[in-house]
Amino acid sequence: MINLTNREKKLVYITFILCLIFGSYAFLLEPTIQSIQEKEALVTELSIEVDSYQLSFASITSLEAAYQNNLSELASLETLIGDYMQDEDVDRLVSEMLVDHYLTVSNFTLINNDADDYDINSAVAMAKSVQLTLSGDRDDFIDFVEVLYQRSDVVLTSLTMASDDEFEISFTIYMKAEQ
CATH class of the missing domain: 1.20.5 (Single alpha-helices involved in coiled-coils or other helix-helix interfaces)
Structure with a gap:
């Protein structure tokens, strides 16, 4: 060592x-x-x-x-739109409202708007357009327009007063589609 x-x-x-x-x-x-x-x-x-x-x-x-x-x-x-209505039901509804307001129809056109179908919470809604040429008292016509305006399933699209007693109106009625 x-x-x-x-x-x-x-x-x-x-x-x-x-x-x-x-x-x-x-x-x-x-x-x-x-x-x-x-x-x-x-x-x-x-x-x-x-x-x-x-x-x-x-x-x-x-x-x-x-x-x-x-x-x-x-x-x-x-809930704002009504149940499905056949063309005859729409005609009856509009005719009853016109009679209630003392208005006379000279032209009634009903158009099914299939192109405007849309989904609402799994129920398909559809629209039917109504075009009317009417004659009658101006105040009765204004009352008729107010009734349409108050409906949640109706949308006014055009309104023309041709003279004091002739009127043109177009509106669309929305409804649930036929099941």
């Missing part, structure tokens, strides 16, 4: 301790620190992804609420 002096023993001891410190840092602490940093980056990414999912969930919830609101709105709109 080699005899070492105290000074050499101290240097070997200090070198051994320094190698032990740097070795433990290089082989133990540095990989652990890198692993922690990688995991922190992963946590940050996952946190951003979770926030994104939460925002998506919130928007889905609000869209679902808007959808339910639209369904209830459509259901209330569906």
